Amino acid sequence: MSEDVRDLLKKNHMSVTDSRLQILELFYHAPGALAHADIEKKASDKIDRVTIYRTLQTFEEKGIIHTIPSADNSVKYALCKHECAEGHHHDNHVHFVCDECGKTICLDDVLVPDVKLPKGFEPHQSNMVVNGLCNECK
Amino acid sequence: MSEDVRDLLKKNHMSVTDSRLQILELFYHAPGALAHADIEKKASDKIDRVTIYRTLQTFEEKGIIHTIPSADNSVKYALCKHECAEGHHHDNHVHFVCDECGKTICLDDVLVPDVKLPKGFEPHQSNMVVNGLCNECK
DNA sequence: TACAGTTTTGCAATGATGTTGCAAATTTTA
DNA sequence: TAAAATTTGCAACATCATTGCAAAACTGTA
Numbered sequence: 001m002s003e004d005v006r007d008l009l010k011k012n013h014m015s016v017t018d019s020r021l022q023i024l025e026l027f028y029h030a031p032g033a034l035a036h037a038d039i040e041k042k043a044s045d046k047i048d049r050v051t052i053y054r055t056l057q058t059f060e061e062k063g064i065i066h067t068i069p070s071a072d073n074s075v076k077y078a079l080c081k082h083e084c085a086e087g088h089h090h091d092n093h094v095h096f097v098c099d100e101c102g103k104t105i106c107l108d109d110v111l112v113p114d115v116k117l118p119k120g121f122e123p124h125q126s127n128m129v130v131n132g133l134c135n136e137c138k
Numbered sequence: 139m140s141e142d143v144r145d146l147l148k149k150n151h152m153s154v155t156d157s158r159l160q161i162l163e164l165f166y167h168a169p170g171a172l173a174h175a176d177i178e179k180k181a182s183d184k185i186d187r188v189t190i191y192r193t194l195q196t197f198e199e200k201g202i203i204h205t206i207p208s209a210d211n212s213v214k215y216a217l218c219k220h221e222c223a224e225g226h227h228h229d230n231h232v233h234f235v236c237d238e239c240g241k242t243i244c245l246d247d248v249l250v251p252d253v254k255l256p257k258g259f260e261p262h263q264s265n266m267v268v269n270g271l272c273n274e275c276k
Numbered sequence: 277t278a279c280a281g282t283t284t285t286g287c288a289a290t291g292a293t294g295t296t297g298c299a300a301a302t303t304t305t306a
Numbered sequence: 307t308a309a310a311a312t313t314t315g316c317a318a319c320a321t322c323a324t325t326g327c328a329a330a331a332c333t334g335t336a
Binding site: 067068069070071072073074075094096099107109110112113115116117118119120121122123124125126127128129130131132133134135136138 | 206207208209212213232237245247248251253254255256258259260262263264265266267268269270271272273274
Binding site: 015017018036049050053073 | 323
């Protein structure tokens with residue numbers, strides 16, 4: 001497993017460092033999306049806050065993770081399942097946030113539907129977040 | 139106009155104060171959704187930062203405004219067009235964020251479509267944000 | 277494996293963003 | 307208009323995020 005993670009970094013032309021390996025492993029084992037704060041808690045205090053910020057940013061730029069919008073000032077990040085091109089993401093799936101356990105889950109198989117916009121609006125990217133009860137809490 | 143605003147406060151059983159009137163007016167004249175920071179800048183420095191936080195929170199609880207999720211840690215607020223019941227919002231419309239001018243616009247007439255969730259997931263509320271070019275920037 | 281060049285990390289300093297308690301001011305109610 | 311209730315502003319504080327820079331780690335090459 002640790003090897004897979006290492007390969008993923010190499011494939012994306014990134015230096016292989018302890019911090020990056022550790023954070024990536026966290027994502028692989030996480031039950032859902034992770035916020036900066038989650039990582040800070042879980043990633044044994046060896047990793048500096050600043051490094052986490054920079055790592056998340058780099059991962060996002062490389063298309064390894066994507067952000068999930070939220071209405072409470074707490075952006076979360078999740079692995080991109082299907083390979084995302086650098087800079088151009090294809091995380092076109094719906095995200096689910098459980099009101100009970102708080103987990104944020106990527107519903108990789110549920111695609112964001114198209115909507116008809118008013119005249120003059122040109123869509124580039126869509127995001128959809130559904131709140132409710134997840135399969136474990138129901 | 140100022141009278142309408144005053145009535146809206148009364149109808150929602152809120153004290154009518156200068157800060158609230160001023161902030162509400164801002165929303166009525168704003169081209170799009172407003173973030174806390176926007177209000178702080180526009181609302182002549184008479185109003186304290188803390189008051190803005192508290193006012194926004196109260197407005198949201200009363201259903202006068204609703205929050206719009208974003209992927210960059212910057213929640214925005216917009217007026218609820220159709221009356222929202224206290225605590226229970228009906229802002230079931232799509233939000234549009236222009237990549238060019240940055241404005242966040244409520245597309246009141248475009249409803250968030252339903253999606254079919256995997257077994258075991260029970261939806262309560264949906265949010266959809268579309269990025270692209272708005273009718274003015276295109 | 278060692279070395280030079282490049283990238284990444286950690287620290288410190290700083291700035292922006294939110295929150296809380298409490299007294300003073302304002303608004304509402306009677 | 308006076309008393310009661312609500313709201314505001316200030317101060318202090320906690321959290322979150324960004325930047326510059328020197329030290330440390332990593333990469334490719336010999």
